[in-house]
Structure formats: structure tokens, C-alpha cells
Amino acid sequence: MYKQKISITINSGFEKEKLFDEFIILMESLCRTGQIMGGIESPYFSGNEIISYQTSLELNSLDTRYNDEWVNVRIKNLEERCDSKLNTEVIGQHIPFYKDVCACNSSDSYVLFTTYSNESSPIDCGTCGHPVPIYQIKGLTDKDRTDIESWEGDYVSCDNLNMGCNVGEKWAIKQMSDAKSQLSQFGRDICHRIAKATGVPTYYYLFNYRAISVAKDKSRKCPSCNGEWFLDEKWLGFYDFKCHKCQLVSALTSKS
């Protein structure tokens, strides 16, 4: 991951507060395309400049070729109103969270996966296991990207309740582990849409924190079609269950 400095100089008499709001809307649009990761760090004024430092997955994540129509519209508005160009500059590498990005020419499959501490993309490559930046996935609509971001926020909220172990823990675990929960239905619908748009099968991960023996866990069937889904060998070094038909994956319980 990389730290990027994004800034613009205000050369016009346009109201500063409005420019600041527009700058933030641009940062939100860059989040949606996956060009910025892990939420937005607050921008600030320095003289007549708006400055912000954001995190990206790749060195070139802010290349204009990855912009969607909304990012382009927002940059255009901001540049016109500031009467100057937006500047982006890579200023460093984020070592502690660094994880290679998928470099496959084509992926056999994707997995929609995140956790409370994930700062990377919520989509992993099923061929190499590494994260795939959202902007690298062709064919997604603005609605798809908005829903991916929204699902990610909901999943992280549930996982935070789970990690907090106080309020709503059981409810949150059910949301993350039940194939028919509201969270899972939302995520599985997104997976279907990604698969349809890209032609790449997209798996949905079900959390597993059951108080059962490993033997009993291994004998569990796919919660959607009741078919066999236990794998003899872990997939991508993590998943123990995989149903090709339902495009669901899971891992052995971490509780027993």
C-alpha cells in the first residue's frame, strides 16, 4: 500500500468551505472506485491549498485511466472552481499493511471477503489469493461499486460487534455465518452481479464460529444446497469449504 498526497491550490475567489466540501466528495468517489483504501483521512487547509494524505493499493491507483465518470466530473468541477489542477504525488509505502495486489492476467474466480481490520480491497483473486483493486474489475456499474462499499461497511460493523464481545455479538455472528441472513443475501447478490458483469465466478464467504468438534464441523453440508462442500485440501491456504454450485466458501470453526 502507498501513501498519496492529493492537493489543489485555490487561485479563484470561490467560497473556500464549498471547495472543501467538493474535495471531500471527490475523496468519497475515489473510495468507491477503490482508488483510495481504508476510509478517508481528513483534508486540511494550508494557506490557499487543500491538502490530504490518502492510502492506495497500488503505486498508480490514482491514474486517470482508473477514474469512473463521477471521479472525472468531480475533478473537473473542482479544477474549474479552484482555477488550478489537482496534484497527486506518491510520498511513501505503507509497510505494516503491505500485501501484494493480484497480478494475474485473468482470475479463475473472485471471493468477496473482508474483516474488521482489512484495509485492502474486499475482493480477492481466487487464483493467487491476493486482493484485486475494484478499479481493475471491468464491467461494474456505479451501483455495483456503491453496493460493494455499502456491504463492506455493514460487514465490518458486524465484525466489530463480534470482536467487541458485548453488544449484539450473537446477532452479528449470525449475520456473518448464516447463508440466508440479510448481510449474506446482500453479499451474495453482489457476488452474482460481479459474476454476471465479468464472467468470473464470485464466491461469498461465510464466517464459522460454532461450538462443535472439528469432526462434526467437517461433516457439515453446504447450507444452501445441502451438498458436500468440505475440501481435502485448503483452498488459497484458508478456506476449508467450497460449494461450486452455490458459490459459497467457509473455513473450519475457530471456536473448538
Ligand SMILES: [Zn+2]
Ligand atoms: Zn490473482
Ligand SMILES: [Zn+2]
Ligand atoms: Zn451448495
